[in-house]
Amino acid sequence: MTITERVETPDVTPDQRGRRPRLIGINGPSLERIALPMTFLFVIVLFSVLRPQTFPTSANVSSILSSQAVLVVLTLGILGPLIVGDLDISAAAVAGLSAMLVVILTANHHMNFVLAVVISLGCACLIGLVNGILAAVMGLDTLIVTLGTGSLATGITAWISNNNTITGLAPTLVKIVVTDQLWGVSVEFYYGLALCLIVFYLLRYTPLGRRMLIVGQAREVARLSGINVNRVRIGSLVFCSAMAGLAGILYAGTSGAASATGGAELLLPAYAAAFLGATTITPGRFNAFGALIAVYFLATGITGLQLLGAQNYVQQIFYGVALLLAVTVSSVIRRTPKPAGP
Amino acid sequence: MEATDSRSSALTVDPSDHVPGGHPLLLRARDITKQYGGTRALDGAELEVRAGEIHGLLGENGSGKSTFIKVLAGVVAPDAGSLKLFDDDVSFPLAPGESHRRGLRFVHQSLGLIPSLDIAENLLVERFALARRSGYIDWRRFYDDAAELLDRYGLKLDPRRPLAELAPIDRSLVAIVRAVATGTEPDHSAAPRLLVLDEPTVFLPRGEVARIFDMLRGLVASGAGVLFVSHRMDEVREYTDRVTVLRDGRNAGTRVTAEVDDSALVRLIVGSQVTPSSAGLELADEHNATVVEVTGFASKSLRHVDLSVRSGEIVGLTGLAGSGYEEILYGLFGAHTQATGTLNLHGRELALRKHTPRAAIAAGIALIPADRLRDGVSGTATVEENLTLNVVGSFFRTMLLRRRELRRRAGELARDYRVRPPNVNLTVDCLSGGNQQKVLLAKWLVGEPSLILLHEPTQGVDVGARADIAGFLQRLASSGASIVIASAEYEQLASLCTRVVIFRDGRASSVLEREDVTKERILSECLRGSAQFAGDQEGGSS
Ligand SMILES: Nc1ncnc2c1ncn2[C@@H]1O[C@H](COP(=O)(O)OP(=O)(O)OP(=O)(O)O)[C@@H](O)[C@H]1O
Numbered sequence: 001m002t003i004t005e006r007v008e009t010p011d012v013t014p015d016q017r018g019r020r021p022r023l024i025g026i027n028g029p030s031l032e033r034i035a036l037p038m039t040f041l042f043v044i045v046l047f048s049v050l051r052p053q054t055f056p057t058s059a060n061v062s063s064i065l066s067s068q069a070v071l072v073v074l075t076l077g078i079l080g081p082l083i084v085g086d087l088d089i090s091a092a093a094v095a096g097l098s099a100m101l102v103v104i105l106t107a108n109h110h111m112n113f114v115l116a117v118v119i120s121l122g123c124a125c126l127i128g129l130v131n132g133i134l135a136a137v138m139g140l141d142t143l144i145v146t147l148g149t150g151s152l153a154t155g156i157t158a159w160i161s162n163n164n165t166i167t168g169l170a171p172t173l174v175k176i177v178v179t180d181q182l183w184g185v186s187v188e189f190y191y192g193l194a195l196c197l198i199v200f201y202l203l204r205y206t207p208l209g210r211r212m213l214i215v216g217q218a219r220e221v222a223r224l225s226g227i228n229v230n231r232v233r234i235g236s237l238v239f240c241s242a243m244a245g246l247a248g249i250l251y252a253g254t255s256g257a258a259s260a261t262g263g264a265e266l267l268l269p270a271y272a273a274a275f276l277g278a279t280t281i282t283p284g285r286f287n288a289f290g291a292l293i294a295v296y297f298l299a300t301g302i303t304g305l306q307l308l309g310a311q312n313y314v315q316q317i318f319y320g321v322a323l324l325l326a327v328t329v330s331s332v333i334r335r336t337p338k339p340a341g342p
Numbered sequence: 343m344e345a346t347d348s349r350s351s352a353l354t355v356d357p358s359d360h361v362p363g364g365h366p367l368l369l370r371a372r373d374i375t376k377q378y379g380g381t382r383a384l385d386g387a388e389l390e391v392r393a394g395e396i397h398g399l400l401g402e403n404g405s406g407k408s409t410f411i412k413v414l415a416g417v418v419a420p421d422a423g424s425l426k427l428f429d430d431d432v433s434f435p436l437a438p439g440e441s442h443r444r445g446l447r448f449v450h451q452s453l454g455l456i457p458s459l460d461i462a463e464n465l466l467v468e469r470f471a472l473a474r475r476s477g478y479i480d481w482r483r484f485y486d487d488a489a490e491l492l493d494r495y496g497l498k499l500d501p502r503r504p505l506a507e508l509a510p511i512d513r514s515l516v517a518i519v520r521a522v523a524t525g526t527e528p529d530h531s532a533a534p535r536l537l538v539l540d541e542p543t544v545f546l547p548r549g550e551v552a553r554i555f556d557m558l559r560g561l562v563a564s565g566a567g568v569l570f571v572s573h574r575m576d577e578v579r580e581y582t583d584r585v586t587v588l589r590d591g592r593n594a595g596t597r598v599t600a601e602v603d604d605s606a607l608v609r610l611i612v613g614s615q616v617t618p619s620s621a622g623l624e625l626a627d628e629h630n631a632t633v634v635e636v637t638g639f640a641s642k643s644l645r646h647v648d649l650s651v652r653s654g655e656i657v658g659l660t661g662l663a664g665s666g667y668e669e670i671l672y673g674l675f676g677a678h679t680q681a682t683g684t685l686n687l688h689g690r691e692l693a694l695r696k697h698t699p700r701a702a703i704a705a706g707i708a709l710i711p712a713d714r715l716r717d718g719v720s721g722t723a724t725v726e727e728n729l730t731l732n733v734v735g736s737f738f739r740t741m742l743l744r745r746r747e748l749r750r751r752a753g754e755l756a757r758d759y760r761v762r763p764p765n766v767n768l769t770v771d772c773l774s775g776g777n778q779q780k781v782l783l784a785k786w787l788v789g790e791p792s793l794i795l796l797h798e799p800t801q802g803v804d805v806g807a808r809a810d811i812a813g814f815l816q817r818l819a820s821s822g823a824s825i826v827i828a829s830a831e832y833e834q835l836a837s838l839c840t841r842v843v844i845f846r847d848g849r850a851s852s853v854l855e856r857e858d859v860t861k862e863r864i865l866s867e868c869l870r871g872s873a874q875f876a877g878d879q880e881g882g883s884s
């Protein structure tokens with residue numbers, strides 16, 4: 001039995017080796033962390049100079065802030081599965097279904113709006129649960145599962161609305177979503193902000209956030225560390241659908257109506273924002289405030305371009321480019337010299 | 343190359359730095375420097391390898407060995423340095439595949455195999471890349487060739503088995519065979535002239551190590567050279583002709599192995615005095631209570647094994663490759679579903695069939711798995727997130743995760759376990775292999791478990807840190823924990839364990855205790871299983 005003890009000699013001090021080591025992901029170099037907010041500021045200044053009459057007005061600011069609340073909530077929703085390593089592409093369809101349900105239940109069936117909201121959210125959660133069980137318990141590919149349930153939700157939306165746009169949402173609901181204002185901005189903006197704070201808290205200030213991260217990065221490690229991987233994944237998918245349901249209700253509340261295909265156009269912007277958001281605040285990690293900033297950055301850019309006279313299709317182009325750019329940037333941030341291992 | 347030549351004469355060449363017979367130089371690397379952010383992984387490192395030698399590359403964890411090898415392979419471009427391969431000067435950065443074309447072959451620390459493919463596809467993967475003329479592949483011949491290759495190197499494996507199914511040890515063997523075999527067949531251009539292996543032996547028991555080195559000796563005899571990285575002193579001593587030691591990315595020296603004694607070599611590696619500590623091994627008291635009782639354990643390759651461990655005892659499990667002794671660890675932790683039997687831990691009965699890692703952790707069991715990157719740590723999460731994963735719940739108070747305390751705790755752990763660099767914000771995959779292993783150990787030992795299961799706990803860990811880890815385990819044992827180590831490193835088992843159980847034919851075939859626990863006895867017991875003695879001494883472990 002030999003036990004050895006080491007005596008450091010003065011020529012090798014630990015500090016000498018690693019004074020400024022490379023940091024990846026969380027707490028990354030500060031330039032990376034503020035790149036998006038800086039670009040955002042630049043865009044605001046640019047459009048304010050180019051369109052001083054229409055861009056930097058309180059009406060425009062208020063309209064951007066409130067119109068994007070739906071997208072904020074949906075983006076926060078898809079963060080859950082993204083963090084645990086799943087891709088939920090049914091979210092936008094679930095939002096559409098939930099919007100349609102709440103309109104039909106209150107307009108055609110004169111149901112109390114609270115009950116209608118509860119039923120819509122319940123349906124959304126049910127879809128999330130089905131996603132979760134098929135993906136986590138049955139071990140199917142989440143992308144395929146949610147492609148299926150998403151299509152199912154879209155189909156049901158078209159079916160129950162007879163392919164029409166339905167109007168006549170309960171006025172109270174419209175009132176508590178858009179008509180009521182605080183400091184000149186519709187309350188729905190504050191709903192999005194509040195949810196963002198909650199998601200931020202959950203991810204950063206609870207053990208759940210840490211566990212979700214490990215589930216997403218290394219499932220086997222998570223399992224062997226005693227984390228109930230299935231429960232975490234199912235939970236994230238249900239959370240995502242519930243948030244999508246909420247987004248759908250805000251969507252209905254904003255316009256007072258729901259269209260048979262409503263919501264579908266939100267999927268790409270939500271993913272663009274989630275990935276763009278992952279390049280800031282904690283670069284390389286999906287995070288709530290990054291997503292919030294990204295949503296408003298994208299909306300501001302599009303509004304500005306439209307004020308400059310751009311056509312509607314600029315939206316698609318802008319979101320598409322943003323998504324590709326964001327994914328490229330985060331892959332560069334995350335790149336570690338993999339090929340030869342440790 | 344005037345400049346380089348004048349430089350070389352200016353360098354003081356180590357007097358012992360020559361190989362008898364004036365063998366030709368295969369490789370000469372000079373002044374290799376590589377900076378990662380603020381970490382200087384290589385700082386003017388140099389190396390020479392000659393034809394006909396097995397050259398060891400040694401150094402502490404994080405001293406730059408793997409980085410050096412990646413530079414040679416062209417995977418990492420150095421910031422500065424020159425390289426001479428055979429008679430040609432090669433300039434950095436190397437073109438993709440250039441070192442391969444020039445006859446270098448590599449087995450990297452992470453093996454570089456593709457788990458989703460089968461053995462044959464892994465072995466002959468370059469055939470897909472080289473598929474000339476048509477894209478046609480003769481599948482029958484493909485598998486025949488693979489089978490022939492496996493056979494030639496004495497591996498009893500079905501070439502159609504997916505790599506993911508293989509035990510870590512078989513994966514290492516496949517990786518080595520692939521590296522050696524690539525390009526040796528008649529229809530390939532350059533035969534390997536220099537084989538480079540980064541810690542190829544971490545999983546291999548002595549018998550297998552010997553087989554590998556027999557193979558390498560044959561290669562060397564035909565004029566090739568071998569460069570290999572290892573932290574295992576016994577094999578360095580036994581198989582290398584010369585060694586080069588790196589310290590902090592610089593050369594600490596090159597020596598002819600036969601001319602340097604162990605303690606001098608260790609001093610060269612750690613750059614400090616390694617003095618035997620006076621603290622002797624506190625043997626677990628004979629009268630300590632038996633707190634771990636495994637009865638009727640069965641798994642994929644084990645049948646009806648009984649095992650009992652006292653509190654404060656360190657028990658070793660070993661056997662030849664494929665004897666399945668490590669399955670006990672995974673079974674007791676609930677990591678594998680096929681295990682059956684019962685575990686009685688401190689009077690609590692647990693049925694293994696329904697066992698889960700969650701239940702195991704709740705019962706105070708810790709498992710340090712061998713497959714570090716798949717099962718052990720998350721490479722893309724930070725050191726802090728990995729270190730504190732199992733205890734993060736206890737830092738959640740009054741609805742808030744105490745992030746600052748968590749960071750402080752992680753920092754303490756990193757310091758206690760000498761993780762370098764000691765920065766807990768780094769992601770784990772920018773640590774060296776040995777330092778990743780320390781993170782893994784620290785993650786599990788922090789919870790003060792009462793039953794600690796370790797599979798190859800010191801794989802890839804340097805001599806100094808090995809002693810540290812041994813110390814940690816002994817301290818845990820003396821405070822009452824029961825420890826089970828499954829390992830193919832007999833020397834380590836001999837130094838740590840008071841009892842070693844040897845497995846053969848799916849059963850615990852013999853037990854060595856106290857003064858019988860020596861490297862030689864373990865080896866002979868293991869080999870006995872493969873010889874004609876089979877059949878005697880059944881079930882001697884209870
Ligand atoms: N991708 C990377 N990013 C940042 N630092 C790195 C990276 N790869 C290696 N390093 C650092 O470079 C140093 C040398 O690492 P290297 O892997 O070469 O060590 P090693 O000698 O192979 O150690 P071990 O024996 O533990 O495998 C270490 O301090 C390590 O943290």
Ligand SMILES: [Mg+2]
Nearest residue numbers: 408451774775
């Ligand atoms: Mg290494």
